[in-house]
Amino acid sequence: MNSAFDAATIPARAEVAITVALEVGRETARFRRDSDPGTLTVENKGLQDFVTIADRKAEQAIHEGLLSHFPDDSFMGEESGGQSGKGGTWVVDPIDGTTNYIRGFRHWGVSIAFVVGGKVEIGVVYDAAGDKVFHAVRGGGAFKDGIPVHAAATADPANALVILGHSRKTSFDDHLALSRRLHERGMDYRRMGAAAIDLVRVAEGAADLYYERHLNAWDMLAGALIAEEAGAVVAMPPVDRLLAQGGPVIAHSPGLAGEFAFILDIEGL
Template sequence: MKSPFDSAAISARAEVAVAVALEVGREAARFRSDSNPGTLAVENKGLQDFVTIADRRAEQAIRDGLISPFPDDMFMGEESGGRSGATGTWVVDPIDGTTNYIRGFRYWAVSIAFVVGDKIEIGVVYDAAEDKVFHAVRGGGAFKDGLPIHAAATVDPANALVILGHSRRTSFDDHLALSRRLHERGMDYRRTGAAAIDLIRIAEGAADLYYERHLNAWDMLAGALIAQEAGATVAMPPLDRLLAAGGPVIAHAPGLASEFAFILENEGLSLAG
């Protein structure tokens, strides 16, 4: 399907999304630094799955910032829901890594993606740890505060740093088995709790693999586009499937493709296009 948006319309949206992510991210960081955990009004959505007043305020601010200049766009947020549409949809996680945010561990992000049809057109991630914004427009490269970034050139697994996410929707035994397999190949690994940040670490070459067996669309779409535009190899299910039910994602340095091919095969994934 031909996109109803020309390059100028996409560029205009990307510029607004970068400004909104920076403003909302900084406000969320100020709110957290001025608060104690008891004033965050934490609600438990499930085991280790939380939402705070900051999430809801941030999502409303993002919605207002994006829909005011582009009133015909659709909006899908983690907290308020919504649906995708043919006119183009913003897919937003106002605070990815809420548990980290609550505890004062600054490994959290604001994640904003714009999708049209079966393509991610824009990805924007505010990195709270560095107070910087990463962004990409499909076909235009990836940037960190406006400067180009690139995936790592790593080819030796013994030099690789990998990040493994884990969802309680999936098998912990499988997670441990994968950790062991990568460890035995000489790789070092981390688990951080914020998928959007993990994906931009792949994009900027700070890590060589990010993989998680199940994420929601708002967790991954922006970071996946940024990683892909930075030259990383990215694989995930088709966009319509992700929007409906979530799924796995893998992003890695291109020189390690042979090391991680078994993950794509196990998940039945094809490379993102």
């Protein structure tokens, strides 16, 4: 950890981040419920305006909520940008799973990570589907509304449930080939469209794998720490590289390490 940073302040930061994630998550869900359904159809040209307003409102509320307590911290958000700082940086996605949010599919969330010295020290994710907050502090375990969560003990691939992400930045043919390979091993699979939530599904043992070839740092850092602290095997490039250019993330149940080793080889991790 950065020598200039006081590690004793980490628990206080985590508590503030949990409170902010819950408040902003609930307000963002309320904003969606209270909006005129007629303005949210996919054909309506006002759709992007709605998304922009919701994202910006949420990110501004997170920024104010965090930096009002820790004004010397840096802030990097999906909407407002920003750069990492030596004293510690909040890396935030105000609405992860924007398309799901727009359509009323409640697989979306709020992702808040705190990074110091190239390591994620705090991860907080608001899960809209259950109105719950997942969190982890490095070395302290993973929790869902304060109750410990753990990765699944699945060892038989025929019992595995996997979640695969995909973006248009990567090859769809590769995505199909991977899906086929996992299907042939007897695994059931999903594509849900919200990386932070997909990662906490691995953390709580609801899924056995989450993998996506390219994500931005704000999509993955909080969920990756929560999954790791829950006992999942997590692999991703160095944090500084992710902050600069994004990259892949893999999180899986430890008992299936042999099944998923080939993905680590694909990514060179």
